[in-house]
Amino acid sequence: MSTTESITSASDHAETLHFPVRRDGWDTVDFYLPLFIGSQAGGLFFIVLGISLLHETTPKLVGWVYILMGTIHFVLGTIGSVFRTWRRFAEQYELTESQFVLQCGYCRQRARYREISGVHPIKICRSTTALKPAVRIKFRKPIAPPGGEYAGGTIEFDIFGYKRSQPLLQAWSLDVSPVNLEGFLEELATRCPHLQREGPRFNLKSTVESIDGPSSQR
Numbered sequence: 001m002s003t004t005e006s007i008t009s010a011s012d013h014a015e016t017l018h019f020p021v022r023r024d025g026w027d028t029v030d031f032y033l034p035l036f037i038g039s040q041a042g043g044l045f046f047i048v049l050g051i052s053l054l055h056e057t058t059p060k061l062v063g064w065v066y067i068l069m070g071t072i073h074f075v076l077g078t079i080g081s082v083f084r085t086w087r088r089f090a091e092q093y094e095l096t097e098s099q100f101v102l103q104c105g106y107c108r109q110r111a112r113y114r115e116i117s118g119v120h121p122i123k124i125c126r127s128t129t130a131l132k133p134a135v136r137i138k139f140r141k142p143i144a145p146p147g148g149e150y151a152g153g154t155i156e157f158d159i160f161g162y163k164r165s166q167p168l169l170q171a172w173s174l175d176v177s178p179v180n181l182e183g184f185l186e187e188l189a190t191r192c193p194h195l196q197r198e199g200p201r202f203n204l205k206s207t208v209e210s211i212d213g214p215s216s217q218r
Helices: 025-029 033-054 062-089 181-191
Strands: 005-008 015-020 091-095 099-104 107-112 116-124 131-139 153-159 162-168 172-176 195-198 201-204 207-209 215-217
Touching: 015 181, 033 062, 062 091, 091 181, 116 181, 116 195, 131 181, 181 195
Parallel strands: none
Antiparallel strands: 005 015, 015 091, 091 099, 099 107, 107 153, 116 131, 116 201, 131 172, 153 162, 195 201, 207 215
16 A cells, blocks of 8 residues: 555545555554553452452442442443544544545544644654654634634544534644655645745745635734
C-alpha cells in the first residue's frame, strides 16, 4: 500500500487524499492504554479480595462490595481498552477539497481549511507516547456570520449504528504524524492559501480571508 492514496470524486472531480499514520513499536504502549489495563488489574484484585472475604470462617458483607467494585473497574477498563485500541489503529488523515478530516474508527473530526490558524513541528506526538516526526495543527475559534449557519469544525461519532455529531466551538489543536509527512504538508499548503509556509511551520499571512468571505487585515 502506498503512503498516499488518491480518490477522485466523479461528481466534482475534486481529489481526496488519504495519509496513513506513522506507526512504530511505541504505538502498542499507547499513553492511555496502561490506564485501562491498570483498571482491569485493579478490578481483578478487588474481585479476588472480595471472594476471599466471603470464604472466611465468618463471611463479611464487605466482600460483596469489593466484588461489585472490582467488576465495575474490570468492565470499564475492558471497554476503554477496546475503544482506545480501535481508535488508535483505525486512525488516518484525509484531505478533501474543502476540509481536513481525522478518521479514527468510531469517531471523525473535521474542519474547514480556512479555520487552520497555524502548523508547527513538535517533538512528542500527543496521540501516542512515541517520539516521531509530527506537527501540531492549530484551529481557530470559528465565527458564525450574523444570521448565518455555524461553519466550524465538528466531531462525529458512529458506534454500532449510534450516530451523533457536535460542533467544536472553541479553538483546538491536533497532533498528526503521517508516514509521508512532507507530502502531507505540501498538499496542506496548496489547500491553505491563507497560510505562509516556512519548512514544516505554517503561519497566518498578514491578510487572510475571514469566515464571512471578504479579506480583513490581521
